[in-house]
Amino acid sequence: MSTANTVNKSKVTTHVLQEMKYKGEKIAMLTAYDYSFAKILDDSGIDIILVGDSASNVMAGFDSTLPITLNDMIYHASSVVRAAKRPLVVVDLPFGTYQGNSKEALSSAIRIMKESGANAVKIEGGSEVLESVKRIISAGIPVMGHLGLTPQSIHKFGTYVVRATEETEATKLREDAKLLEEAGCFALILEKIPAKLAGEVTEDVKIPVIGIGAGGKVDGQVLVLHDMLGITQDFSPRFLRRYHNLKEEIMGSVQEYIKDVKSRDFPNEREQY
Numbered sequence: 001m002s003t004a005n006t007v008n009k010s011k012v013t014t015h016v017l018q019e020m021k022y023k024g025e026k027i028a029m030l031t032a033y034d035y036s037f038a039k040i041l042d043d044s045g046i047d048i049i050l051v052g053d054s055a056s057n058v059m060a061g062f063d064s065t066l067p068i069t070l071n072d073m074i075y076h077a078s079s080v081v082r083a084a085k086r087p088l089v090v091v092d093l094p095f096g097t098y099q100g101n102s103k104e105a106l107s108s109a110i111r112i113m114k115e116s117g118a119n120a121v122k123i124e125g126g127s128e129v130l131e132s133v134k135r136i137i138s139a140g141i142p143v144m145g146h147l148g149l150t151p152q153s154i155h156k157f158g159t160y161v162v163r164a165t166e167e168t169e170a171t172k173l174r175e176d177a178k179l180l181e182e183a184g185c186f187a188l189i190l191e192k193i194p195a196k197l198a199g200e201v202t203e204d205v206k207i208p209v210i211g212i213g214a215g216g217k218v219d220g221q222v223l224v225l226h227d228m229l230g231i232t233q234d235f236s237p238r239f240l241r242r243y244h245n246l247k248e249e250i251m252g253s254v255q256e257y258i259k260d261v262k263s264r265d266f267p268n269e270r271e272q273y
């Protein structure tokens, strides 16, 4: 197991990720939204930290990713950047800051890069957002694409079920992946689509493909940190592997603390001045 002392410390760039794909070395990515967790991920040797708009659910308690604002994302991203020395830091452009107007998309991406110090942005969608993707890349900002289940479009699809199971949608996804690659995206996320389709797309494009609920034939994996640590417990899709039951552990400690305070056991003589 890697420890803070043994992990490779050289900075992960988009070029390093491309080399990892060529070498067949899998890419490990997790979300983070604050300094403390980002520091733990950095010390653990994670390759990419995604400051996801899942912060809207996980950090702010909304029931979708739609309400989170650009200012909120910049706040989360700058906290993460202060801790993340080695991983590439990618930040979601939130809903309403890039769709339909490529000029606005560019100014949103510039604000994220300037005000947070992040390394790249992520955008949901294919042909519909291509103009925005191209404009942002033309300003020298690396863009990660995101296809398949795109949570910002929840009101269009009405459900979070597996995407692209029908041939028409699968064909569009394949085409969108090529379009995003040609536009200059440095990587793609494929969310909740059949493993076979994700494997085919990964072979079709030269850029790294990171999956979440997209099987093992992709170049890397991403999970939401609070889900994989078992801090959030009300979300249990098949693709989620829980590595811990942190909610239970934290509750145990908090309940012990409450007991110690109530029983006057805390603080003791050595814990005071």
Ligand code: KIV
Pocket (backbone or CB within 6 Å): 031, 050, 051, 052, 053, 054, 055, 092, 189, 191, 212, 222, 223, 224
């Ligand atoms: O916002 C997020 O956390 C994401 C991942 C689920 C890929 O987009």
